[in-house]
Amino acid sequence: MKLTDTYDRNLTYLRISITDRCNLRCLYCSPGDPFPRLSHQDILSYEEILHLTRIAVDLGVTKVRITGGEPLIRKNIDDFLHKLRQISGIQDMALTTNGVFLKTHIPSLIKAGLRRINISLDTLKPDRFRRITGVNAFDQVWEGIQEAFHSGLSPIKINTVALRGVNDDELEDIARLSFHYPFHFRFIEYMPVGVSGEQTSAPLYTPEIQERFAKRIGNLMPVGHHSSDGPAERFKFDGAVGEIGFISAMSHHFCNTCNRLRLTASGQIRSCLLSDHQEDIRTALRAGASDAALSDIFLKAARTKGRHHTLNTDTPADVTGRMFSIGG
Numbered sequence: 001m002k003l004t005d006t007y008d009r010n011l012t013y014l015r016i017s018i019t020d021r022c023n024l025r026c027l028y029c030s031p032g033d034p035f036p037r038l039s040h041q042d043i044l045s046y047e048e049i050l051h052l053t054r055i056a057v058d059l060g061v062t063k064v065r066i067t068g069g070e071p072l073i074r075k076n077i078d079d080f081l082h083k084l085r086q087i088s089g090i091q092d093m094a095l096t097t098n099g100v101f102l103k104t105h106i107p108s109l110i111k112a113g114l115r116r117i118n119i120s121l122d123t124l125k126p127d128r129f130r131r132i133t134g135v136n137a138f139d140q141v142w143e144g145i146q147e148a149f150h151s152g153l154s155p156i157k158i159n160t161v162a163l164r165g166v167n168d169d170e171l172e173d174i175a176r177l178s179f180h181y182p183f184h185f186r187f188i189e190y191m192p193v194g195v196s197g198e199q200t201s202a203p204l205y206t207p208e209i210q211e212r213f214a215k216r217i218g219n220l221m222p223v224g225h226h227s228s229d230g231p232a233e234r235f236k237f238d239g240a241v242g243e244i245g246f247i248s249a250m251s252h253h254f255c256n257t258c259n260r261l262r263l264t265a266s267g268q269i270r271s272c273l274l275s276d277h278q279e280d281i282r283t284a285l286r287a288g289a290s291d292a293a294l295s296d297i298f299l300k301a302a303r304t305k306g307r308h309h310t311l312n313t314d315t316p317a318d319v320t321g322r323m324f325s326i327g328g
Ligand code: SAM
Pocket: 022, 028, 029, 067, 068, 069, 070, 071, 096, 097, 098, 118, 119, 120, 159, 160, 161, 188, 189, 190, 191, 192, 193, 196, 323, 324, 327, 328
């Protein structure tokens, strides 16, 4: 049996949140403090995650991404990644991080088998970084990015959430970095999930950003799309070494090609980031359920995947799950 949903999409990509904790308080993700966090015993152990991942791989998953919360604040992540990489059937292992603790982790991450990385960066201005994230750590992130670059991790993807009135005056500066660095700069539309603070009345969507780039930087030339690319539409400026991508979950959803399932830190399987529906697999796992029974829970979760999310419709679902707990 394979993880195929009722719309014939093959779910081959598992995003695994290993913690709901984060050292940053990004205003669009987890503004302010405190939010109730999971207790230690509610969080899946690494062994439990590995067990569930093996089952997911038997059901056809070939790509995994580790996220959170901030994955680099969970202890012994290197050892965990090493074990994850050993699971035969996983062809691609990636990590998403805010980059604050990246620099010192890089040698052990590479040793564990990590080859590519996504780093979130919403601004190039240290003061603004502090305003967006609540922490004065721009320099640490920038050093982490440089270290990732020099260590040969590739591709390095830089994720920027585009927020009108917050960082939209410097999206071009970020895009211009593609002339100097062979990174993939990806501009992400803000998704109104959870009770995130920055609900802009006038959202900033991809077409407007593309228009600005075309006017002020140059033509965006499409880059061929590969099935492993994920949802980003990829482009390049003439003469650039890096790429520009857009993730337009709101203005132009890509649900018809979505191949993802998510495993949250608390052991819930979510078939859609933008729907609160989830299947509890932790209870069965801890009760000693057989692998066949755990497989059934994965298969059931796959069947609950909707045709598309509703956030951009007249009757949007209320998504109360928060990005840091689902694993963005
Ligand atoms: N801590 C890691 C990081 O910062 O990359 C991983 C977790 S974070 C939730 C994963 C990604 O989700 C980040 O790139 C972040 O910018 C994005 N994100 C969080 N909240 C979002 C929202 N409301 N809309 C769009 N993207 C969001």
